[in-house]
Amino acid sequence: MKTVVVPLGPFHPLLEEAEYFKLFVEGETVVDMDLKVGYMHRGIEKLCESKTFDQVPFVVERICGICSTSHPLAYVNAVEDLLGVEIPERAKYIRTIIAELERIHSHLLWMGLAGHFIGYDTVFMWAWRYREPVLDLFELISGNRNHYAMMNVGGVRRDIKEDDYGQILSTLDEVRGGTELFIGAVMDDPVIHARTKGIGVLTPEDARAYGTLGPTVRGSGIPDDIRRDDPYAAYDMIEWDICTYEGGDVFAKTAVRLLETVEATNIIRRCVEQMRPGPICADVQTIPAGEGLGHAEAPRGEVLHYVRSDGSSRPVRHKVRAPSLMNIPSFKVTCIGEKIADAALITAAVDPCYCCTERTAAVEKGSDKAVLTGGDLVEMSRRKTAQIRNDLGCVPPVEKLVRGIMAR
Amino acid sequence: MKPSLWGLKKSPWVYHVALSPCNNCDIEILDVLTPKFDVERFGIKLVGSPRHADALLVTGAINRHVLPRFKELYEQTAKPCVVFAIGSCALSSTMFRDSYNIVGPLEEVMKEIDPNAIIAYVPGCPAKPEAIIAGVVKALNAL
Numbered sequence: 001m002k003t004v005v006v007p008l009g010p011f012h013p014l015l016e017e018a019e020y021f022k023l024f025v026e027g028e029t030v031v032d033m034d035l036k037v038g039y040m041h042r043g044i045e046k047l048c049e050s051k052t053f054d055q056v057p058f059v060v061e062r063i064c065g066i067c068s069t070s071h072p073l074a075y076v077n078a079v080e081d082l083l084g085v086e087i088p089e090r091a092k093y094i095r096t097i098i099a100e101l102e103r104i105h106s107h108l109l110w111m112g113l114a115g116h117f118i119g120y121d122t123v124f125m126w127a128w129r130y131r132e133p134v135l136d137l138f139e140l141i142s143g144n145r146n147h148y149a150m151m152n153v154g155g156v157r158r159d160i161k162e163d164d165y166g167q168i169l170s171t172l173d174e175v176r177g178g179t180e181l182f183i184g185a186v187m188d189d190p191v192i193h194a195r196t197k198g199i200g201v202l203t204p205e206d207a208r209a210y211g212t213l214g215p216t217v218r219g220s221g222i223p224d225d226i227r228r229d230d231p232y233a234a235y236d237m238i239e240w241d242i243c244t245y246e247g248g249d250v251f252a253k254t255a256v257r258l259l260e261t262v263e264a265t266n267i268i269r270r271c272v273e274q275m276r277p278g279p280i281c282a283d284v285q286t287i288p289a290g291e292g293l294g295h296a297e298a299p300r301g302e303v304l305h306y307v308r309s310d311g312s313s314r315p316v317r318h319k320v321r322a323p324s325l326m327n328i329p330s331f332k333v334t335c336i337g338e339k340i341a342d343a344a345l346i347t348a349a350v351d352p353c354y355c356c357t358e359r360t361a362a363v364e365k366g367s368d369k370a371v372l373t374g375g376d377l378v379e380m381s382r383r384k385t386a387q388i389r390n391d392l393g394c395v396p397p398v399e400k401l402v403r404g405i406m407a408r
Numbered sequence: 409m410k411p412s413l414w415g416l417k418k419s420p421w422v423y424h425v426a427l428s429p430c431n432n433c434d435i436e437i438l439d440v441l442t443p444k445f446d447v448e449r450f451g452i453k454l455v456g457s458p459r460h461a462d463a464l465l466v467t468g469a470i471n472r473h474v475l476p477r478f479k480e481l482y483e484q485t486a487k488p489c490v491v492f493a494i495g496s497c498a499l500s501s502t503m504f505r506d507s508y509n510i511v512g513p514l515e516e517v518m519k520e521i522d523p524n525a526i527i528a529y530v531p532g533c534p535a536k537p538e539a540i541i542a543g544v545v546k547a548l549n550a551l
Contacts, residue, residue, distance in 0.1 A: 043507040062432075065432025109435065147534065162549070
């Protein structure tokens, strides 16, 4: 059969790094895959070398708008590793609260986009509706909805006022209620089961071989979490559980993210309860020569920062490794052999990716003739859901009503 | 008023162009469409093709790799087309202006592509949903 190339990309803004995928398809089946990166390259590592140690958190914050706490957190961990400084206890709790709030908003964002891909726009709207109170909370704490600028070498930049505890806890209740509603909806819905179970399976062996991180590896049943393996912030001072799920398919990754959202609300609640008044930043005067390594568990996996100093006010080398770089090559095993209608969902299961499908076009090899556009791909995915819904006899309430009236 | 401008002001369809942003303005643009702000009430709709767009929402400091793709994309749009520079990066490249891979803010890029282009600016890092809505309303009133 003739092989057709389907380009996905080249740049899609809902991922940390923009990529360009080439899907080689035979009929409806994906047979091979190629990947190019570099569309979002802004030279951040080089820019960091021209900034002082205090300015770098603002630069690394802007690597990704969704993980805008994980990168500064990993960076300050690296500098504190270099310094060997112990940060105040209250700063540790505040760092944990901000990191976990970010996990909630990121997972809900992903949940909405995944719903959009399989044609459940209601899920998209509801997930983003529950995400809003979390952003309001960020605005209350830091003054900005995203890019919180909370991390500082030696501690945090801002305190959380005791007057705000009430609003934090009430927002958590609201988010938890919404997430539990989602868990009920996802676990019970036969259409979602049919669309996600057994699709894009990443076996534990492959997950290890590709070095995948975060919910991608935990969805294969491996309890890998940098918060437990090498604790930073307050993760060794509170009780919490690693969320894993067996299966490695899209369903398992969804389940891990939903369970983690609930667990994040527990972590924040415990932090707020255990937090005592005190200083929020250690006194750091100069950064000596040396090198430091720091990491943080971002919503998508481990973020790694390496910093080398020669005793001046600026880092001489700053290396960043984001989790998507490790997770994306696993598409090579998850996408191959799957139907093209599922490819958008499988690639989205690792990380949100919205605009990539918006800009997709299937091009016949050797010519520029477009065969399929991004809209067609989403349409195919939606048609499959409708087909499954029909086969299972699940009729949407409105349609049921219309049919009832017609029968009369 | 020209009929084409009159048509543009009613329920503008927008196309989202991400030119090496940090994703944040992009999720704020999507936020404007979701229940809390819900601009689809006013007929503002995100479309999948630049050929359907009345306005382009441009985010990000523009790098060398995406610039030729943006040129191509702008040429595909039906004129007149309002270009919205959303967020500080598109306005002035902010902290990325010294980077080796950044070609400059949208205004300078547009001078080369189309000197007569209509550009509207929405500042903020990221631009708040309220600011995006206010910017769109002001720009449409000024047309």
